[in-house]
Amino acid sequence: MSPWTNVYGLARTCVALCTLGTLLFSQASSLFRPVQGIPTFPFCQGISQYSLFCLVPPDQLEVARFVAIGVLLAVVSGWRPRFTALPHWWITVSFQASASIPDGGDQISAVITLLLLPVALLDGRRWHWGPPAEVSNRLAASLVAWTTLFVIRLQVTGLYFQASVAKLSHAEWADGTGLWYWLNDSFFGMPDWARPVLQPILLNPVGVTAMTWGPLIIEFGIALGMIARRPVRPYLLASGLLFHLMIGLLMGLGSFMFAMFGCLILHLRPVDQPIRIPLRLHAALRRALDPVRAALARPAKATTSP
Known part of the structure; x- marks a missing residue:
């Protein structure tokens, strides 16, 4: 049994889409704004000083954003997990x-990407x-990967x-009215199209x-998925995916949705x-990735040419 399949690959892609979506559709000036009580922005105190966004001058944050987008696009594509993990x-x-x-999706992504490093x-x-x-011929590596995936679960x-x-x-929440307040909240409330x-x-x-x-009930059921039999897990997975899809659509928490x-x-x-993967979808993915393959293979050909 191999832990290195497209299942964990799809999970990596989803987690990368969490951060990629935020960086892709937001400017640096919106993401790194002064916050009351924090003297500098981006926040660069303690261990945060080694952040990518703290290693560039404040006027170069857009450059750092595009660098991050480039790396995350490589992760989403699935290219060379060993090189893109760190x-x-x-x-x-x-x-x-x-x-x-x-938001919570960013915090969860930071933890999951750390735990996925050994895999x-x-x-x-x-x-x-x-x-x-x-x-x-890789029993030790397989044991490390399976142990890591168990810890993630x-x-x-x-x-x-x-x-x-x-x-x-x-x-x-206990009396059954909690979602009324959330969906009618001025910030996280439901969009106009869903209100009727x-x-x-x-x-x-x-x-x-x-x-x-x-x-x-759904969240508690997903927690019980740790001990659920395999035939039950697809139903828990479907309910969880639908649950977070609705959160993304109704509350605008798209990055959180992909992380989950x-x-x-x-x-x-x-x-x-x-x-x-259906054959047609597989062929479409291959065609979409052909330019990436060509771009990544070009330097290697140049170094081997006489």
Whole structure:
């Protein structure tokens, strides 16, 4: 059984999309703004001084942003996990440590990329979408990778267990009205297109209770996925993906959505069972990656030419 399959590769891509989306659609002036109580921006105190965004002059933050985007695009493409693992972690931690207002998705991505380092650094494949790596002569490396993936599952279990149980300490969640406040919040509230559909449900006692307690049940079920049998996990995975998709659409937390997609895949999708990609999609992916392959192969050809 190989841990180096396209399952963990898809999870890496999702986690990278979390940070990539934020950097791609936001300017440095928006991401690194002065915050009350912090004398400098980006935040560069303590260990944060080694952040990518602290190693460049303040007027070059846009350059650092584009460098980070380039690295994250390579991670999303799946190219050379062994070479992109450390830069991916550094950029993710740099953004989480130095941005003015990082969200939960950025913090989760920083932890997951750190935990994935042993797996990715031991992955010698050219693309993390490729066939599973051979493990017959790499038993020690395989043991390290499987142990790391088990630790990640424990981390995700604790994350969802805390998320479900901790909400019950708040009266609004315990009495079934919590989601009414969130979806009507001026900042995180639902978009206008969803209001005609959801507002009548939220105004109904049974509807708002179901919508409030539903996420708690899903989160607790995902936490139990650690001990669930394999045939049950696909249902937990589907419910989790749909749950976070709705959070992304209704609350605008797109980066958080992609971070949790990666966590759910690592937690509930057996890593040793590669995802079967339809032939047409596989061909389309190959065509899309051909320019990347050509660009990466060109320097190597130049160095071997007489």
